[in-house]
Amino acid sequence: MAGKKKILVLISGSGTNLQALIDACAAGKIDGEIVKVVSSSPDAYGLTRASNSSIPTHVHDLQGQYYKNIPKEDKKARKQARDKFNLDLAEYIVRPENKPDLIVCAGWMLILSRDFLLELEKHKVPIINLHPALPGAFAGINAIERAWQAGQNGEISTAGVMIHKVITEVDEGEPLVVKEFPLIRTESLEQYTDRVHSVEHIAIVEGTQKALQTLVL
Ligand SMILES: Nc1nc2c(c(=O)[nH]1)N[C@@H](CN(C=O)c1ccc(C(=O)N[C@@H](CCC(=O)O)C(=O)O)cc1)CN2
Numbered sequence: 001m002a003g004k005k006k007i008l009v010l011i012s013g014s015g016t017n018l019q020a021l022i023d024a025c026a027a028g029k030i031d032g033e034i035v036k037v038v039s040s041s042p043d044a045y046g047l048t049r050a051s052n053s054s055i056p057t058h059v060h061d062l063q064g065q066y067y068k069n070i071p072k073e074d075k076k077a078r079k080q081a082r083d084k085f086n087l088d089l090a091e092y093i094v095r096p097e098n099k100p101d102l103i104v105c106a107g108w109m110l111i112l113s114r115d116f117l118l119e120l121e122k123h124k125v126p127i128i129n130l131h132p133a134l135p136g137a138f139a140g141i142n143a144i145e146r147a148w149q150a151g152q153n154g155e156i157s158t159a160g161v162m163i164h165k166v167i168t169e170v171d172e173g174e175p176l177v178v179k180e181f182p183l184i185r186t187e188s189l190e191q192y193t194d195r196v197h198s199v200e201h202i203a204i205v206e207g208t209q210k211a212l213q214t215l216v217l
């Protein structure tokens, strides 16, 4: 669509947050269109969600394409392969025919390299990420489980979800949207996870729209 800001979404899994973005764009809640979905896994159901909405997809598979035939023990070869994974991804994204106005990590489960982020910066493509925790808490993977357990242990009484700028230091980028909510000691992990996901789906729409309004030149 002419004039609409172009959004590229990075995923690795089921894509419920991608679906929230697709639905929000369709409803006019986001002043942009998703022009590409890139998945780190060929099995991600988010690829199906994208295809169901006629959004072009691309698989950039570290395990299946880059680590293939490299033994886990060969740390040097795997480091080289991972560096190539990152640079190839950046090169793919900044190609004129692909270059977005904004990248949204929506359940992208790989740490992006400094070189990847420098390449995006060179091409003035901002990147944001959804993280299911509050700023400064539970950086990295399994944040939902870790926050729930901390609540069960009485270590924390509130948790949250944030959308933040992506920098090299994982989950330490400046927050754009922060949504905080109370932990409920009697809540099961499944119940807590469902509650987190429902907040994520709101936060990612708000964060993407805010990024389009404030970060996109
Ligand atoms: N350089 C950055 N990369 C990424 C960021 C970031 O802020 N800076 N955000 C993450 C998303 N994320 C949490 O929100 C996250 C995802 C994955 C990992 C991680 O440790 N991945 C491991 C593999 C884990 C596994 O497959 O079991 C890895 O990449 O080796 C940490 C944080 C996206 N990337």
Ligand SMILES: NCC(=O)N[C@@H]1O[C@H](COP(=O)([O-])[O-])[C@@H](O)[C@H]1O
Pocket (backbone or CB within 6 Å): 011, 012, 013, 014, 015, 016, 017, 018, 046, 106, 107, 108, 109, 130, 131, 132, 140, 141, 142, 143, 197, 200
């Ligand atoms: N550190 C990043 C991270 O843990 N992201 C998590 O990935 C899931 C993606 O779900 P989805 O594929 O259904 O959108 C979300 O629950 C999100 O919190």
